[in-house]
Amino acid sequence: MAIHRLTAANSVLVVIDIQDKLLAKIPAAASLVRNTMFLLDAAKLVSVPALATEQYPKGLGPTAPEIAKRLPGECAAKTAFSCCGAAGFLGELRALNRPNAVLVGMEAHVCVMQTALDLLDAGFLVFLPVDALESRAELDKQMAFTRMEQAGAILTTAEAVGFEWLGDSAHPQFKAFSQLVIERARQ
Numbered sequence: 001m002a003i004h005r006l007t008a009a010n011s012v013l014v015v016i017d018i019q020d021k022l023l024a025k026i027p028a029a030a031s032l033v034r035n036t037m038f039l040l041d042a043a044k045l046v047s048v049p050a051l052a053t054e055q056y057p058k059g060l061g062p063t064a065p066e067i068a069k070r071l072p073g074e075c076a077a078k079t080a081f082s083c084c085g086a087a088g089f090l091g092e093l094r095a096l097n098r099p100n101a102v103l104v105g106m107e108a109h110v111c112v113m114q115t116a117l118d119l120l121d122a123g124f125l126v127f128l129p130v131d132a133l134e135s136r137a138e139l140d141k142q143m144a145f146t147r148m149e150q151a152g153a154i155l156t157t158a159e160a161v162g163f164e165w166l167g168d169s170a171h172p173q174f175k176a177f178s179q180l181v182i183e184r185a186r187q
Contacts, residue, residue, distance in 0.1 A: 004100070004125050004154060006164040008046035011127075012098045013039055015052035015075075016083060016105030016112050018067045021060045026106060026134045033066060035132035035158040036104045038184045040070040042162040045173040045180075049096055052076070053083045055111060082114035090122065100125045102161055104132035109144035116148045126153040129161050159184075 018036060023029040043050050052075040054063055062068065063075050078086035093101070101124045103112055112133055116126045128148060135141035149155055156164075159181065166177055 006100055006102070006127060006161060007167060008048050008165040010098050011048050011100045011102055011165065012093060012096050013043045013048055013050040013102045013104065014083060014093075014115070015040070015050060015063075015067065015071065016103060016115060017053055017055040017060075017107075018064050018105050019054055019057070019060045019062060020064050022055070022106060023064055025136050027136070028134050032106065032132060032134040033064060034184060034187050035129065036067055037070060038180055039102070039104055039129065039132055039158050039161060040067070041180050042165060042177060044070070044072075045176050046165045046171075048165060049098070051083075051089070051092060053078050053086055053089065053111075055079075055081070081111045082118045083111070084115060084118040084122070093119075093124075099123075100127060102127045102129065104129060104158075106133065107135040107140070108133045109135050109140035113144045113148055116153050117151055120152050127161065128153050128155050129158040130155055132158045
């Protein structure tokens with residue numbers, strides 16, 4: 001069995017459908033937002049690109065403002081549940097030439113799972129920080145994690161992803177990242 005490792009150079013962060021109208025129905029919305037902001041801030045520190053999508057923004061509204069302000073670009077609008085159904089998304093992801101996709105967002109059993117399965121099928125390795133993924137119902141989320149893991153996705157946590165991106169306490173961004181860890185623990 002191959003050991004798959006994340007590095008800042010081989011990763012991309014994909015933020016899936018963290019929109020206010022959907023967040024209102026997520027019991028653990030605050031945790032999802034906190035852990036996604038943490039990963040977006042960590043990604044910026046170590047130059048990991050981030051892509052984002054919005055599910056039917058005309059009806060579900062825009063990305064939550066605290067997430068949107070951390071995104072380096074526009075969110076791809078989609079009606080397909082998989083991000084791969086958004087115009088240009090898969091091409092943009094492939095153009096980054098990074099084999100590891102770290103998925104965050106919601107809902108785990110719908111848009112995240114369908115994206116994960118499509119990305120696995122397209123040859124990407126998929127990493128799932130489980131504390132940055134949510135669904136309205138816990139059972140749906142847990143079954144999605146099981147199915148995605150059985151399909152080949154790798155379960156992890158937001159903090160573990162950040163430390164993997166750094167790789168070493170001698171990394172020039174280690175102190176800044178450590179501050180993110182401390183701030184996240186205070187929230």
